[in-house]
Amino acid sequence: MPKLRRLSNAAVKRHLLPYVLIAPAVAVLLALSIYPLIYSSTVSLQVNDAWSPGNFTRLLSDNFFLTAMAHTFVFAVAALTCEFLLGLGLALLLNSHIRGRGFFRATLLVPMMLPPVVAAIVWRLLLNPNFGAINGTLKQIGVNTESLTWTASPVLAMLSVIAVDVWQWTPFVFLVLLAGLQAIPQEPYEAALIDGSTRWQTFRHVTLPLLKPAILIVLLLRTMDLLRVFDQIFILTEGGPGFATETISLYIYRTAFRFFDFGYAAAMSFVLLALTNVISVVYIRLLRNESRA
Amino acid sequence: MRLTTLLTLIVLLLVITVSCSKDPQQAAHKELTLAAISGVEGDALKAAALDYERQTGVHIEITQFPYANLFEKELIDLNARTGAYDLIMMDDPWFPTFATKQFLTELTPLLQKRGQNGPDTDFVDTSIALCRHPYQTGSLYALPYVGNSQLFFYRKDLFEKHSLKPPTTWDDVLTAAKTIQEKETGSGMYGYVMRAAQGNAAVADFMPIFWAFGGEMFDASGKPTVNTPEGIAALEFMVQMGKYTPPGYASFNADEVGAHLLQGTAAMSINWPAWISKFEDPSKSKVIGKVEFTTLPSGRKPGQAEIGNWLIAIPRTARNTEAAMDFLVWATTAEQMKRSALGGNPPTRKSLFRDPELVAKFHAYPAQLRSLETSRPRPRTPQWNEIENAFGIFLSKANSGALSPAEAMNQANAEIEKIVQRGR
Numbered sequence: 001m002p003k004l005r006r007l008s009n010a011a012v013k014r015h016l017l018p019y020v021l022i023a024p025a026v027a028v029l030l031a032l033s034i035y036p037l038i039y040s041s042t043v044s045l046q047v048n049d050a051w052s053p054g055n056f057t058r059l060l061s062d063n064f065f066l067t068a069m070a071h072t073f074v075f076a077v078a079a080l081t082c083e084f085l086l087g088l089g090l091a092l093l094l095n096s097h098i099r100g101r102g103f104f105r106a107t108l109l110v111p112m113m114l115p116p117v118v119a120a121i122v123w124r125l126l127l128n129p130n131f132g133a134i135n136g137t138l139k140q141i142g143v144n145t146e147s148l149t150w151t152a153s154p155v156l157a158m159l160s161v162i163a164v165d166v167w168q169w170t171p172f173v174f175l176v177l178l179a180g181l182q183a184i185p186q187e188p189y190e191a192a193l194i195d196g197s198t199r200w201q202t203f204r205h206v207t208l209p210l211l212k213p214a215i216l217i218v219l220l221l222r223t224m225d226l227l228r229v230f231d232q233i234f235i236l237t238e239g240g241p242g243f244a245t246e247t248i249s250l251y252i253y254r255t256a257f258r259f260f261d262f263g264y265a266a267a268m269s270f271v272l273l274a275l276t277n278v279i280s281v282v283y284i285r286l287l288r289n290e291s292r293a
Numbered sequence: 294m295r296l297t298t299l300l301t302l303i304v305l306l307l308v309i310t311v312s313c314s315k316d317p318q319q320a321a322h323k324e325l326t327l328a329a330i331s332g333v334e335g336d337a338l339k340a341a342a343l344d345y346e347r348q349t350g351v352h353i354e355i356t357q358f359p360y361a362n363l364f365e366k367e368l369i370d371l372n373a374r375t376g377a378y379d380l381i382m383m384d385d386p387w388f389p390t391f392a393t394k395q396f397l398t399e400l401t402p403l404l405q406k407r408g409q410n411g412p413d414t415d416f417v418d419t420s421i422a423l424c425r426h427p428y429q430t431g432s433l434y435a436l437p438y439v440g441n442s443q444l445f446f447y448r449k450d451l452f453e454k455h456s457l458k459p460p461t462t463w464d465d466v467l468t469a470a471k472t473i474q475e476k477e478t479g480s481g482m483y484g485y486v487m488r489a490a491q492g493n494a495a496v497a498d499f500m501p502i503f504w505a506f507g508g509e510m511f512d513a514s515g516k517p518t519v520n521t522p523e524g525i526a527a528l529e530f531m532v533q534m535g536k537y538t539p540p541g542y543a544s545f546n547a548d549e550v551g552a553h554l555l556q557g558t559a560a561m562s563i564n565w566p567a568w569i570s571k572f573e574d575p576s577k578s579k580v581i582g583k584v585e586f587t588t589l590p591s592g593r594k595p596g597q598a599e600i601g602n603w604l605i606a607i608p609r610t611a612r613n614t615e616a617a618m619d620f621l622v623w624a625t626t627a628e629q630m631k632r633s634a635l636g637g638n639p640p641t642r643k644s645l646f647r648d649p650e651l652v653a654k655f656h657a658y659p660a661q662l663r664s665l666e667t668s669r670p671r672p673r674t675p676q677w678n679e680i681e682n683a684f685g686i687f688l689s690k691a692n693s694g695a696l697s698p699a700e701a702m703n704q705a706n707a708e709i710e711k712i713v714q715r716g717r
Contacts, residue, residue: 128541128549129539130540130541130549130553146540149541150541151541152543152544152693153541153543153693154693154694237544240490240693241489241491241689241692241695242491242543242690242696243690244690244693257365258364258679258682259678259679
């Protein structure tokens, strides 16, 4: 009898222990993610405390929302393209045996170490049209800076916020791609060399395919980050001039915390979430096909 | 055995967490809590609270927040009825939101309990009007603490140098800006400086022009009317003044405008009294003794400044209304407010604007009182934040060259109309 009890005790322990161990994590998840998610979805479906799809239909006729969405995509596509090309170039360069490789690798990572808010404040000062260091330097070499109002003209402001993001996040792309490059074994290169392939052919048919998983992961992470960009733009331009750099996150923030319209803000957040999910699924599919092939 | 230990640990942790969170009822009668703005206005109230504690033994817990967070914090706490604050400090444009949602305690009954019929008549009329809901005529829900209103700043040395008379109309301003910028060419001097960043900044610097040109945001029935010929002419004038403003002003906020004035690179500006003392600070200012202050220029109509007072109110959820009222009345007495004024906050009492000691220290007081007494509030609507945001976007767009003034005003009117419709 005692033997049997000990056995069942052990069995119970074996079955229960994983649940007990995972319980705190589940509780935290429920409290901080699942509950708010359910709550915000109910809020998004209410207008003036009555059930209504009004918040979602309003999206279609809201010029500010549609423009902010367009800005978000322009910003994300432009920044992603620049960051990827620059990051890949740098990774290839610093993967080869050039002198001072360690030094360059370390200094390249500095922008990424700065908190985005700090980086944005520094850039805001640099880009100030009248007192900033950039226009100051340009003036000294004889450039007329009258029209170079970096954060105050609609087109330049968008270029400025893209440039700051590229400056800050290219190092991340570089870092992931460099790690990817270093994980590629030497043998395929040796085989390509023996087959007499050119450098471009080696890059196109050996490096790129083997680097694809790293590329997809870095693109996925950057895309999700870019679509919800907030801090740099909030500090650099606050969405201005006018509405020229307002992205969807800024507009959601304003709607929720300045206009106190949580329902509409939640509706916009769900649209953003859905879009981010669709894009992520595409990336993940590509990644999965890759690992199967 | 190990499982039981683990469970005990978890339970213990929970017990500790629960017992650590403070019981709000416990603190009920010993102290008051106050939400204030960080910076000079909130600091004055903090100093007053310390004095009050010394005199009465009532401890006042002051939590200070930066401008943007204060509004969020108060609205969320009042909406959730947490009763976290017995007193709240608020910028006057927020007042209609709080009052419409019935978040505030009516003060007249509390004053009557103290043997007063209503607020002291020494308060400036335009300031006390802000504390009533509806505006000017309704019940009293707050008392005014800091009496800001816009002033017109100009460089008196440059005006004398180029024999210009102090500006009293917007035409004078345009002529002066042109003259100064042409004659001072090469010295990096601009005739004017304004802020046209979207949102509050652009709207605050535009309203005095808009009103002087005869513009009105709403007609009697509450329909937006910003795109009338008067409104469009006012925006055209603002864009024209942009030619005499440092480049990039479409993204300027208060800091950039202040920097140009302090560095002596701009000759005129609409600004708030908080900057006045900075002009006399040798570590910051290159224009000591050179800046003069006057009321806002006129156009078709007499010049009117935008009023921007800090008010103090008692939330409906406050746990200790009478004690809160006692502090509120005490902090807004002439004696206490004078101490706040000496710290740099414009008062809301007429007697203090005429107080010899204060006038000797703050030369702009006569101009400030004239400006405050003739000032105008931003439209009193609970949707003001949203309307100001939309209006500011189009003002900024016109100033950055993205839209013509007429297009900007037409689109602004349509957006404001949508916001008003939603509120109905």
